[in-house]
Amino acid sequence: MQAYKELAEIIRREQVADDIYRLTVKAPDIASASMPGQFVMVRTVEGLDPLLRRPFSIHQVAEGGMVKILFKVIGKGTKALANMEVGRKLDILGPIGRGFTVANDSLHFLVGGGIGIAPLFFLARQILQKSEPSSIRVLLGARTRDEIFTLAGEFESMGLAVETITEDGSLGKQGLVTELMTDLQQEKPVMIYGCGPYPMLRAVANTCRKKKWSCQVSLETMMACGLAACLGCAVQRADMNGYVHVCKDGPVFDMDDVAWL
Amino acid sequence: MTASGTFGYGEEYDSLVNLHSLGAIIVKGISLLPRQGNPPPRIAETACGMLNAIGLENVGLERFFTEKLPFLRGIDTPLIVNILGDTVEEYQQLAKRLNDEEKVAAVEVNISCPNVKHGGVAFGTDPDMAHAVTKAVCQNFSRPVIVKLSPNVTDIALIARSVEEAGADAVSLVNTVLGMAIDIESCRPKLANIFGGLSGPAIKPIALRMVWQVAGSVSIPIIGIGGITTPGDAIEFLLAGATAIQVGTANFVNPQATEEIIQGIGQYLEKKGIASIQDLIGKARRA
Numbered sequence: 001m002q003a004y005k006e007l008a009e010i011i012r013r014e015q016v017a018d019d020i021y022r023l024t025v026k027a028p029d030i031a032s033a034s035m036p037g038q039f040v041m042v043r044t045v046e047g048l049d050p051l052l053r054r055p056f057s058i059h060q061v062a063e064g065g066m067v068k069i070l071f072k073v074i075g076k077g078t079k080a081l082a083n084m085e086v087g088r089k090l091d092i093l094g095p096i097g098r099g100f101t102v103a104n105d106s107l108h109f110l111v112g113g114g115i116g117i118a119p120l121f122f123l124a125r126q127i128l129q130k131s132e133p134s135s136i137r138v139l140l141g142a143r144t145r146d147e148i149f150t151l152a153g154e155f156e157s158m159g160l161a162v163e164t165i166t167e168d169g170s171l172g173k174q175g176l177v178t179e180l181m182t183d184l185q186q187e188k189p190v191m192i193y194g195c196g197p198y199p200m201l202r203a204v205a206n207t208c209r210k211k212k213w214s215c216q217v218s219l220e221t222m223m224a225c226g227l228a229a230c231l232g233c234a235v236q237r238a239d240m241n242g243y244v245h246v247c248k249d250g251p252v253f254d255m256d257d258v259a260w261l
Numbered sequence: 262m263t264a265s266g267t268f269g270y271g272e273e274y275d276s277l278v279n280l281h282s283l284g285a286i287i288v289k290g291i292s293l294l295p296r297q298g299n300p301p302p303r304i305a306e307t308a309c310g311m312l313n314a315i316g317l318e319n320v321g322l323e324r325f326f327t328e329k330l331p332f333l334r335g336i337d338t339p340l341i342v343n344i345l346g347d348t349v350e351e352y353q354q355l356a357k358r359l360n361d362e363e364k365v366a367a368v369e370v371n372i373s374c375p376n377v378k379h380g381g382v383a384f385g386t387d388p389d390m391a392h393a394v395t396k397a398v399c400q401n402f403s404r405p406v407i408v409k410l411s412p413n414v415t416d417i418a419l420i421a422r423s424v425e426e427a428g429a430d431a432v433s434l435v436n437t438v439l440g441m442a443i444d445i446e447s448c449r450p451k452l453a454n455i456f457g458g459l460s461g462p463a464i465k466p467i468a469l470r471m472v473w474q475v476a477g478s479v480s481i482p483i484i485g486i487g488g489i490t491t492p493g494d495a496i497e498f499l500l501a502g503a504t505a506i507q508v509g510t511a512n513f514v515n516p517q518a519t520e521e522i523i524q525g526i527g528q529y530l531e532k533k534g535i536a537s538i539q540d541l542i543g544k545a546r547r548a
Contacts, residue, residue: 002276003276003277004276004277005277005516005517043514043515048309048461048462048490049308049309050306051306051309051310051311051461051462051510051514052306052311052513052514053513053514091515093277093516221301221302222301222302222303222304222305222306223304224304224311224313224510224513225267225512225513225516227269227273227274227277227513227516228269228273229266229267229268229269229273229274229289229512229513230266230267230304230313230315230513231289231298231303231315231318232301232303232304232313232315233301233303234298234299234300234301234303234315234318235301236300236301241297242297242298243297243298243301243318
């Protein structure tokens with residue numbers, strides 16, 4: 001697979017919520033080759049600590065060779081990234097992995113949990129190239145209002161129907177994102193595109209099985225290289241016979257391809 | 262050279278690296294039969310380094326021949342195959358089969374694996390077992406045999422002498438340093454395997470010290486490995502007595518690290534007015 005390594009200038013830095021940031025970088029080779037669901041490996045410092053690159057799903061691509069990533073500050077790497085000044089160069093590798101496959105003649109339900117909603121923007125734009133906005137429904141879950149409020153608004157401004165739910169009830173109903181799925185009755189085939197924390201995706205997959213909906217999930221693991229060399233990003237196969245690797249076989253998998261351990 | 266386990270089977274880096282410019286490609290360790298590897302999590306990051314417990318996941322010898330070798334044949338760079346096994350006999354069979362394949366310029370013997378027939382003690386921690394496995398490979402492989410040494414021993418020079426005596430043409434050192442990390446949120450080890458091998462810049466001083474010690478006790482060439490990330494790191498290993506070096510974890514951080522180190526060594530020689538890289542080898546040892 002063709003990946004590019006670019007020294008990408010930071011064009012814009014936005015603080016989307018308390019600890020959520022969006023960086024727009026100029027990386028024309030990566031931007032032109034990217035598909036929704038693929039990711040990039042970003043070096044967060046020039047020094048040796050943190051040593052490893054960090055994987056980020058491609059949040060959006062935009063005119064002028066722009067690539068956007070959306071992230072929550074969790075550790076040293078994301079903290080360093082959040083403090084990057086506009087004009088600095090970011091060492092970025094990508095696009096990596098297998099992204100989402102847009103289903104034909106289906107309703108598209110985009111299900112995101114917390115910061116996992118990042119790649120769903122890119123996916124929504126891709127779907128909109130061929131389908132009406134009415135074929136898409138965005139279901140967003142989070143711990144609290146702040147995590148998704150601004151981003152839910154951005155989906156709405158794309159003309160999409162958005163439903164939100166939070167664990168503390170501060171936005172939408174109180175509960176988990178799977179509850180938004182449970183209430184839905186559809187006659188047309190449904191494709192679920194899920195991205196978020198592992199326990200959420202497992203619950204999403206369970207719900208899809210019950211409803212006989214197709215489902216693709218974007219998985220996240222620790223990984224060192226993103227190039228299928230370190231083999232660190234192993235996930236148990238559904239048949240329990242060995243492992244698939246998130247960087248090469250994923251990050252997007254059909255829910256039936258992995259064992260939900 | 263690219264260190265085993267950090268460069269896949271070469272093709273993974275093809276779009277980012279000029280593979281023809283490398284000194285050698287050492288592929289991911291191959292066993293007789295495919296191995297699935299350890300359950301996840303398999304890696305954890307530590308200060309200036311990483312822990313891994315991949316568990317020697319590999320495609321096995323047959324699939325290496327059918328799926329990986331055709332690509333590598335097209336690369337005009339010496340191919341070194343890293344081999345591993347549970348018993349001396351397995352190493353022997355691997356050596357025999359690889360001997361018939363001319364593209365394989367050398368084998369590198371991973372002796373950090375447990376010897377299943379001897380209570381799971383790693384071959385590389387016992388001079389007699391290290392001797393036996395080296396001898397078995399040398400008798401079945403007619404081109405250079407490199408033995409990759411484990412740092413998890415009291416006296417690495419002792420093991421080095423033992424494999425030299427058994428017929429090794431070179432030693433490479435060091436493999437990863439045994440370590441662990443614990444997640445203070447879940448209060449559990451970060452690796453499913455509990456222990457893993459530490460690599461990266463964090464281990465460079467240990468590796469350099471060991472190369473220095475081994476250089477003082479064997480006369481076969483030494484290939485230095487351990488946290489080499491910059492041309493300067495590589496030069497330190499040469500000065501300590503290594504004839505060549507391998508770049509490992511740095512390939513994960515910067516896929517072009519090995520290429521850049523080769524270029525950087527050249528620039529250093531030029532700047533210093535040193536005619537040949539040979540003049541650097543062991544220079545720090547001479548008064």
